Amino acid sequence: MLKLGVIGTNWISKMFVEAAETTGRYQLTSVYSRRESTGREFSDDAAVFTDLAAFYASDIDVVYIASPNSLHYQQVKQAIENDLQVIVEKSAFSNPKEYEKIYSLLRLHPNVHLFEAARHIHQPNFKAIAAKVAEMPVISGGTFVYEKYSSRFDAYLAGEEPNVLTREFSAGALTDLGVYPIYAIVALFGLPDSVHYFATKLANGADGRGTAILRYPEFDMTAQFGKMSNSYQHSEIMGRKDTIIIDNIAELENVSYNDGVGDELVISDPAPENPMIAEANDFAAIMEEPETHANEYKELLLTSQRVNLVLTDLRQSAGIVFPAD
Structure with missing residues (x-):
């Protein structure tokens, strides 16, 4: 224990x-x-x-x-x-x-x-997405969306400076909700060749929402995220004719694969009530049996480092500077 x-x-x-x-x-x-x-x-x-x-x-x-x-x-x-x-x-x-x-x-x-x-990259439904991506002969691009209105934005509008919307706490839309789509993109496709972030900045210099483009040799992935509004748009990964359709890139409750010729296959399982169970199990397995899970741990750490690099490059492209920099 x-x-x-x-x-x-x-x-x-x-x-x-x-x-x-x-x-x-x-x-x-x-x-x-x-x-x-x-x-x-x-x-x-x-x-x-x-x-x-x-x-x-x-x-x-x-x-x-x-x-x-x-x-x-x-x-x-x-x-x-x-x-x-x-x-x-x-x-x-x-x-x-x-x-x-x-x-x-x-x-x-x-x-x-x-x-x-x-948490989302540990869920079985994310692993189902990764398995299907590996089977697709061509990736043409995709868009991941996670926009969710924050109650703390109400506080900002009232003249307060909530932690999650201030550069002093290394915060903002990108380093909060934006982490979900960016993490998913990097976990699936690795480091991009280049990135650019079109940020909607608040009066305090932090980003309230934005759109990030991650450019790979053969395709672009777009991430749309924010704390100033709600979006109910699905996320997707496009092949040539086929498409993976994801209800929510953070929650991953419903995922399907459309082959482009008339058939759509549900590839997700019912989501657990608590979405953090999978990661808690994965972390425990590595800590309890480190030698058995050494490669899995190295991959998790590498992905984390890559995400950190991408987040920083995106911030810099939008001219967002943290005091910690």
Whole structure:
């Protein structure tokens, strides 16, 4: 049983803990929160800490980090230095400079694994998409969409500066909702040759929505995402005549394959109630049997690094600078 510590007491932390405990492979033992009352509300049974050093020294094997993006680097660094396994929410780091420092630190702690919690690429329906892509003789391009109105945008309109929409926290549409389509594209097709991001910027310089183009040798992939509006447009990967149709690139509830000559085949299974169960299982398997799953771990880490590079290149193309840069 992996003893789990959690940094961050928001809804996504709650969802991950529920998923982790559902697998039967984790037990929540420690919670870090800036306020003890918030930590107590999060868990009745776990030990609650308001001091990060004391939290890292507590009875945990793996830490799940769901703090604002700009805090990830220092918190991950401290976890690795304490020889703890690390699961960090996307976006993992603000830029490749931070990632390279963490990667160098991992070399000094060979028993530590670092996972970026990109839950959708672990789901069986995403693996069904990847298998179908591998069968398609030609890829002509595609578009992935994830636009979801954020309640925090209401706060921004009211004159506030919510964390998820400020450059100071390495945040904005690209490094929040945009991670889902970008991660899916890179996981399926690897590093693009070039990228460009057309961002709709807020008054504070952060991006509220935007369209990213990832150019590959034979095709382009377009990612459309944002926190200022809702979109119900499907995502798709186009072959020559055939097409993979995805209801939502983040949730992946319904996926079908249209062969272009009259037949459409559903290739998805019913989605689990908690979409984080698959990643929790995958991470546990690697931590419990690292030698057996060494290649799988290397691929996950490589994809995470590639996504970090692409996100940074996209930001720079739109002239978005984070203080962490």
